[in-house]
Amino acid sequence: MEFIDLKKQYQALKKDIDKNIKCVLENSNFIMGNFVKDLEKELADYVGTKYAVTCANGTDALQIALMCYNIKPNDAVFVPSFTFFSTAEVVSILGATPIFVDCDEKTFNMDAEKLEKAIKEVVEEKKLNPRGVIAVDLFGLPADYGKIKEVVKKYGLFLIEDGAQGFGGSIKNKKACSFGDIATTSFFPAKPLGCYGDGGALFTDNEEMHNLILSYRIHGKGEFKYDNVRIGLNSRLDTLQAAVLLPKLKAFREYELEERQKVAKMYSEKLNNYVKVPVIPNNYVSSYAQYTIIFENEEERDYVKDYLHKEDIPTNIYYPKPLHKQTVYKDYDFNLSDLSVSEYLSKRVLSLPMHPYLDEEAVTNICNHIIKALEEFRHE
Ligand SMILES: *Cc1c(COP(=O)(O)O)cnc(C)c1O
Secondary structure (H helix, E strand, O other): OOOOOHHHHHHHHHHHHHHHHHHHHHHOOOEOOHHHHHHHHHHHHHHOOOEEEEEOOHHHHHHHHHHHOOOOOOEEEEEEOOOOOHHHHHHHHOOOEEEEEOEOOOOOOEOHHHHHHHHHHHHHHOOOEEEEEEEEOHHHOOOOHHHHHHHHHHOOOEEEEEOOOOOOOEEOOEEOOOOOOEEEEEOOOOOOOOOOOOOEEEEEOOHHHHHHHHHHHEOOEOOOOOOEOOOOOEOOOEHHHHHHHHHHHHHHHHHHHHHHHHHHHHHHHHHOOOOEOOOOOOOEEOOOOOEEEEOOOHHHHHHHHHHHHHOOOOOEOOOOOOHHHOHHHOOOOOOOOOOHHHHHHHOOEEEEOOOOOOOHHHHHHHHHHHHHHHHHHHHO
16 A cells, blocks of 8 residues: 555546656757746646746745745744744755744644744844744645734734645635745645655745745846846756646646545544544645544554554654754754644654545555554553
């Protein structure tokens, strides 16, 4: 069994993907070919933002977003501790300081009250300039943007939405990647919408930001390619990746997102009585980048994980170490007082196989094994 079955997806979309790849090869327009423009139009249309700009990966997308705000040493950017490393890494790359914020126990996403508390602390300490917040749509669920936007506004900060896992999710029919002043996503193969290598994109409604993104993406270009007006990156999406993404986005819109919901619903119905299953607040839709359950303790989680492994059922722990516990931040001393939920979750979470081509038989089989393992563990 596959954790994310990209082979099955390829078989389903092979005709269109192969046709598009062949087209790129025959035209040899490998950099900034027409498929890139087409994809950017489709992405903006789907998400509902004025602009979408593709780039080389989701980490670059975040870095470019921060560069648009001229983030530099002595700046503080607030990020969740329970997320993938990139969210904080990009802050550190620019010499600024990531301030870690704890998450909500039910949604896994940034806790808006703890965000405000962390901002107040940085303001009072007067060592760093609070500049902005990167909220993450973890496991496919949009963050608590109602409350986060209030806090961000109150303190005059910018909001970047890290929608690397969020693409396809929504709040009241407003799509993920449209909530931040700038939003970013990733097309890493395992994300809800993935390509066949690395890829990413930025989204915004702001024309000035759009122009900056276009410049930073290609070496800080000005009026033309050999006019460089700022220090930027080389961060374009390959035409080949755009060629793969176009038919994948079509399938995502037409049925894959819906199928992901169905798989999650089956899981939750079967597992609800045994473990904590994902909580999706009213009016929210998750694209289920991961389907993640919570066990009572670490021993129980590890027991079930080993049991499933022996049954050839792959699982993953996202994330075994909150960011404030990463080795690289070992000498770090900002806001380390209140990150207990991130630490609690890192010891209890387990993500199960999740993709739109998972059938009921497979889900039932996985759930039966989980229940059996739990019964064994809890009776020992
Ligand atoms: C995957 C991921 C990224 C980085 O995306 P890449 O395309 O791998 O660079 C950033 N943030 C989060 C939350 C992610 O899950």
